[in-house]
Amino acid sequence: MRSTVTVTPAQLPEVLLHVAVVRPVFLWGAPGIGKSSLVRKFATELGLECVTLLGTQLAPEDLIGVPELVGGRSRFAPPESIARQDPYCLFLDELNASSPEVQKAFYSLILDRRIGSYELPKGSIVIGAGNRAVDNALARPMASALVNRMIHVHLTASARDWLAWARESNIHPWVLEYLTQRPDHLWSAAPKVEETFSTPRGWHMLSDALQSFGDDISEDLLGVLAFGTVTANHASMFKAYVKTVRNAFGLEAVLRGDVRWPAAPQDRDLLYFLGEAFRARLVKELPHDKAHASAAGKQLAHRGKALLLELAELSLEIAQMVIAADDDGNPVLPAWFLVEVTRDLPRLVAARA
Template sequence: MNIGINVSQKELSEFLLNVAVVRPVFIWGPPGIGKSSLVEQFAADLGLPCVSLLGSQLAPEDIIGVPQIKDGVSQFCPPKIIARTEPYCLFLDELNACSQEVQKAFYSLIHERRIGEYHLPEGSIVIGAGNRAQDSAIVKPMSSALINRMFHVQLKVSPKEWFGWAYDNGIHPYVIEYLQARPDHLWTQPPKTEEPFSTPRSWHMLSDALNEFKDGLSLEQVEVLARGCLTPDHALQFKAFHKNLKGKYQLNQILNGDVRFPSDAADRDLLYFLTLSFRALIIKTLPEKKDSMKEDHKSFAHRAKALIKELSEISLEMAQLVVADHGEGQVLPGWFTVEIIRDLPRLAGRDK
């Protein structure tokens, strides 16, 4: 499912506070962006225990229970984990990974808040979550009857909100510093092949490993850790970033003119990281429309053009990486690209 509009974690919390208390809600989104932890935090904020059921591991009897004879009459007894006397938040994680039979078992629980003769305690909340078909995850089509029993909302990753969370939760400073330079690396679309990919969860994993190793990690160890949980290209750039933590090639120093881009062959990986970080900074800083330019934008644009020319003298390939469309949805402002490309043929001709 693609709803066509996304909400951040903060917006989702407000949505749940006003909607989930009266109607069931289903949260769509790719893996690793914090759906489960957000629901658990939401329940905690309301003072409710959170009972999580993992849809991919459920059978129908795990929901409706098993029949028993009482006073000569057969009745279903729901599982103890569900049949509680005090209000709680029932979190149906990976609901759309359930079989069709399990989905049917949820119909009355979601719509009428009951299983057989058992009714959820007054004040209980039902929230579901799952991945989308395009996320290369295990999902099954959700029946129209089940879809129609819930509000639907789609969660997105907000780097700004993530940084606020990261500072409060002990995320390793190297991870924070890297992602401040490359916020576009916080999350990537799950790949079609079997390989790690970057998400807020995988960056958290890397942070935990770095915190355990503490200081003294070799570049080889950093690469092993990064490649074990991040998108391969992000892992290589994180290694280059780590290599330069105490080096002289800091992007702000290059922007200030204190140093130049590295030109040694041994620093090729570092040049690649700095080039793409420079590109990300241009996208972040310059307005999409030229008529929205302010004086600080004009000053930055002038300096950026000079640096791209300087970069092309070191490596035309790297200079072209700055202006190229990488197909990830983030591009330089059109007006800036046009101005730069006017110079690139001349610079390329000079190298021949």
């Protein structure tokens, strides 16, 4: 299931507060973007215990219980994890990854909030969650009867929300600062093959590992951790970023003219990282219309053209990457800047000669 209407992690608590208290909710989202932790945090904020059931680890009898005799009649005794006296949050994680038989066992629990003669205490809430088939995750089709028993909310990753959380959560400074510069690297679509991909969970795992190793971690071990938690491209860029931190060789120093683009063959990854950071800075700070450019914007444009020339002398490929269009062929940098680059570069080349 996919939707063009999504909510961010920051928006989700308000949605759940008004929806989950009256109807069961199913939370859709890609792997690793924080669905489970957000539900548990929401339950805690409501003062409810969160009881998690993993659909992939359940059999139907784990829900409906086993028969017992009461007054000469048999009835099903639901498991202790579900049959509670006080209100709680029942979190059905990986619900759409469970077998059809288990999904059927959830019907009355989701719709009528009861299993056999047991009814969820008043004030309890039911929230399901699962990945989408498009994420190459384990996801079985849900019967229309089950789909129609819940309100469906689609969660999307938000770099702004995650960075706000990370600043309060002891995320390693390297991870925090890197994603502050490259928020587009927080999440990537799951690949069709078995390889790592970038998610908020993956960056969190990388942060935890770095906290354990300490900042004196070797470059080789840093690569093992990065390539084992995020995409290969993001891991390579992250390693290059750490190199800038360790050598005080950041984009700001290049823009100020304190240092030149790194030219050593062993610093090729660093040059590529700085080129991507340079492109991101131009995209962020150059206005769409030159008439609206501030003094700082005009200065960046002027300095940017000279830096593009210096970069092209080292690597024409990286220089072209800085000014390249997006995947659909649309210009990313303002048209006026691209025109000036085309017009002024021959003059700059002649002046340098």
